[in-house]
Amino acid sequence: MITVTDAQLAAWLGAVFWPLTRVLALFAAAPLLSHRAIPTRMKVALALAITAVLAPTLSVPPLPAVLTGEGLALLAYNVLVGLTIGFAVRIVLAAFDLAGELIGLQMGLSFAGFFNPASGSSQNPVGGFLALLALLTFVAIDGHLMLLHALLASFEAFPLTGRLAPLDLPALLRLGADLFALALSIALPFVAVLLLINVVLGVLARIAPQLNVFAVGFPLTLLAGMTLLLVLLPYLQAPLLATLERALLPWR
Numbered sequence: 001m002i003t004v005t006d007a008q009l010a011a012w013l014g015a016v017f018w019p020l021t022r023v024l025a026l027f028a029a030a031p032l033l034s035h036r037a038i039p040t041r042m043k044v045a046l047a048l049a050i051t052a053v054l055a056p057t058l059s060v061p062p063l064p065a066v067l068t069g070e071g072l073a074l075l076a077y078n079v080l081v082g083l084t085i086g087f088a089v090r091i092v093l094a095a096f097d098l099a100g101e102l103i104g105l106q107m108g109l110s111f112a113g114f115f116n117p118a119s120g121s122s123q124n125p126v127g128g129f130l131a132l133l134a135l136l137t138f139v140a141i142d143g144h145l146m147l148l149h150a151l152l153a154s155f156e157a158f159p160l161t162g163r164l165a166p167l168d169l170p171a172l173l174r175l176g177a178d179l180f181a182l183a184l185s186i187a188l189p190f191v192a193v194l195l196l197i198n199v200v201l202g203v204l205a206r207i208a209p210q211l212n213v214f215a216v217g218f219p220l221t222l223l224a225g226m227t228l229l230l231v232l233l234p235y236l237q238a239p240l241l242a243t244l245e246r247a248l249l250p251w252r
Contacts, residue, residue, distance in 0.1 A: 016051055018060045018160045021075060023047045025082025026151055031093050031135060032144055034086070054152065060160045081158050085150055092243045095179045096134035099186035100127030106194040107225035108218055137240055146244065182243055186236065190228055194221050
């Protein structure tokens with residue numbers, strides 16, 4: 001007859017529970033993994049599958065430790081680590097969304113978001129396009145695999161047992177500052193060209209007052225923005241990959 005003691009059962013449950021908290025926290029914050037199009041059951045099943053692969057390689061405390069003050073602190077710490085990894089990658093993709101908002105504002109497409117019944121928000125089409133493009137590029141460069149590699153490395157940098165190492169929160173704050181730097185670096189060519197076009201239109205309006213600037217300016221800025229977007233699309237992968245590697249560097 002096979003007997004299982006409480007200590008053995010607690011050790012088995014702890015081997016699954018502690019890594020699962022960090023994996024689920026990552027799934028709650030990381031792009032693509034937290035997408036609402038993926039059913040919740042599928043997310044939980046995938047998190048359990050990843051945990052089943054990682055559990056035999058980790059040293060974890062037994063489950064009853066969660067009922068103590070130290071266990072609650074460890075639980076909060078694992079959730080914080082998972083959220084931090086996912087949030088760091090989400091910041092990188094948010095830079096492209098912000099760049100799209102700036103470009104759409106200069107192209108005069110911000111007001112188009114109010115007439116889009118499918119969006120449910122005032123996001124302009126360029127912002128939505130660049131956000132979707134960044135997500136597809138993230139998948140194309142195996143960003144999801146980089147994310148899982150960072151998750152695996154986090155168990156070495158921040159182990160489940162032993163002394164809890166402090167998180168490098170200043171690095172995460174610097175990454176937040178890089179969000180605006182990356183967004184401006186992407187949107188700056190569009191802003192410069194469209195600003196030049198607006199200056200030319202302003203001069204033409206002074207030279208020829210009978211010219212309808214709004215009838216000519218809006219199609220012209222729209223055409224210039226679309227053309228420049230088509231030309232610069234192949235160059236968006238390099239900054240995304242460089243920023244993504246810098247975001248996941250502390251975990252690798």
